[in-house]
Amino acid sequence: MDLAVSDLRKRFGAVEALQGITLEVQSGEFFAILGPSGAGKTTLLRTIAGIERPDGGRVMLGGRNVADVPVRDRNTAMVFQTFALYPHLSTFDNLAYPLREARVPAAEVKRRVGEVAEMLRLTHTLARKPATLSGGEQQRCAIGRALVRRPQLLLLDEPLTNLDAKLRHDTRAEFKRLHRELGSTTIVYATPDQLEALSMGSRVGVLRQGRIVQVDAPATLYTKPDDAFVASLVGDPPINLVPGTLHEDGGGRRIELDFMGLDAQPWRKALAAFSAGTRLRVGLRPQAIWPAAGETQGAGFGARVFLTEPLGDVTILDVMAHGDTRLRMVLPQEQAWQIAVDDTIECAVDVDQICLFAEESGVALHRDRAETAG
Numbered sequence: 259m260d261l262a263v264s265d266l267r268k269r270f271g272a273v274e275a276l277q278g279i280t281l282e283v284q285s286g287e288f289f290a291i292l293g294p295s296g297a298g299k300t301t302l303l304r305t306i307a308g309i310e311r312p313d314g315g316r317v318m319l320g321g322r323n324v325a326d327v328p329v330r331d332r333n334t335a336m337v338f339q340t341f342a343l344y345p346h347l348s349t350f351d352n353l354a355y356p357l358r359e360a361r362v363p364a365a366e367v368k369r370r371v372g373e374v375a376e377m378l379r380l381t382h383t384l385a386r387k388p389a390t391l392s393g394g395e396q397q398r399c400a401i402g403r404a405l406v407r408r409p410q411l412l413l414l415d416e417p418l419t420n421l422d423a424k425l426r427h428d429t430r431a432e433f434k435r436l437h438r439e440l441g442s443t444t445i446v447y448a449t450p451d452q453l454e455a456l457s458m459g460s461r462v463g464v465l466r467q468g469r470i471v472q473v474d475a476p477a478t479l480y481t482k483p484d485d486a487f488v489a490s491l492v493g494d495p496p497i498n499l500v501p502g503t504l505h506e507d508g509g510g511r512r513i514e515l516d517f518m519g520l521d522a523q524p525w526r527k528a529l530a531a532f533s534a535g536t537r538l539r540v541g542l543r544p545q546a547i548w549p550a551a552g553e554t555q556g557a558g559f560g561a562r563v564f565l566t567e568p569l570g571d572v573t574i575l576d577v578m579a580h581g582d583t584r585l586r587m588v589l590p591q592e593q594a595w596q597i598a599v600d601d602t603i604e605c606a607v608d609v610d611q612i613c614l615f616a617e618e619s620g621v622a623l624h625r626d627r628a629e630t631a632g
């Protein structure tokens with residue numbers, strides 16, 4: 259079932275939790291909502307589910323305005339961040355509960371619970387009570403309870419937030435498999451975790467203070483963020499955002515940072531409206547900086563290492579570039595082992611990965627489309 263939300267608004271006293279949200283999610287899509295705590299994720303899901311009544315705008319499910327359709331008739335199920343299973347009921351009875359409430363005949367209940375338990379790998383727990391299940395099994399049981407009525411739209415509100423790191427990793431993969439197996443079920447998945455959003459969502463909507471700031475495929479959010487907020491939310495460790503100034507010299511325009519200069523040519527069109535002296539923010543991904551073996555062709559700078567954080571496969575390096583700009587870089591372990599704190603290193607920057615933003619608004623200045631070489 260497809261979902262279309264237009265100009266959705268919701269206010270709680272002085273707080274405008276949703277400030278005109280417009281979104282379209284295709285039938286069968288896995289759509290992630292990424293936003294920090296307080297951005298409005300839960301309010302958005304609750305409003306779509308019909309638990310919350312919007313102050314303005316509308317929710318369309320399968321092409322139908324559902325303003326007057328009660329929660330239980332929306333073909334929609336929601337799994338809450340703090341899910342609660344009935345502690346005195348077995349997994350079977352927890353899963354069966356919504357069906358029994360809907361007066362589904364016993365034989366059909368048995369069949370459907372069996373199906374859902376199989377899909378969620380809960381069959382071995384059917385006779386047990388929630389307290390004897392692992393965190394992940396309890397989580398899957400909560401999802402099973404939402405799935406058992408075969409909703410066409412599944413709303414998941416931070417379903418992994420309360421699980422430990424290892425379990426989160428496994429469960430991410432499980433969610434993708436589940437989505438494939440469910441076929442046509444549309445999933446909207448809200449999370450503050452960029453890794454979850456990017457790894458699972460076919461598209462991601464970034465929510466900031468009640469507004470959607472960008473909707474795109476994960477790779478696009480990473481390589482072409484529409485503003486500095488999205489840039490800093492997506493990617494780990496976070497992008498380095500450093501000040502820069504637009505300079506004019508005889509030959510052409512340059513972007514001067516405290517520790518290096520860049521040819522402004524790739525952003526010629528985007529910068530056309532800006533005069534020399536304009537202040538910019540320059541985004542350097544930690545993955546786009548590395549120690550230069552020899553001299554740096556293109557962009558580079560000297561820096562002093564002041565922190566190394568080996569993470570096993572990669573090492574995060576905190577360096578102080580000339581002019582006291584603190585930057586982070588990420589290196590594969592084999593490139594990092596000989597680098598120590600207080601070393602002075604030469605760094606190269608991949609100019610193609612640099613993102614540029616207007617200083618005040620944070621709006622991205624995208625590079626010109628690559629002109630055909632010749």
Ligand SMILES: Nc1ncnc2c1ncn2[C@@H]1O[C@H](COP(=O)(O)OP(=O)(O)O)[C@@H](O)[C@H]1O
Nearest residue numbers: 270273275293294295296297298299300301302
């Ligand atoms: N029932 C409520 N009463 C008052 N304020 C609320 C209520 N629900 C949410 N809010 C406020 O609305 C904003 C969005 O909240 P929420 O949707 O829970 O965000 P998220 O799920 O992204 O953390 C927050 O500022 C929150 O404090």
Ligand SMILES: [Mg+2]
Nearest residue numbers: 299300301415
């Ligand atoms: Mg929430």
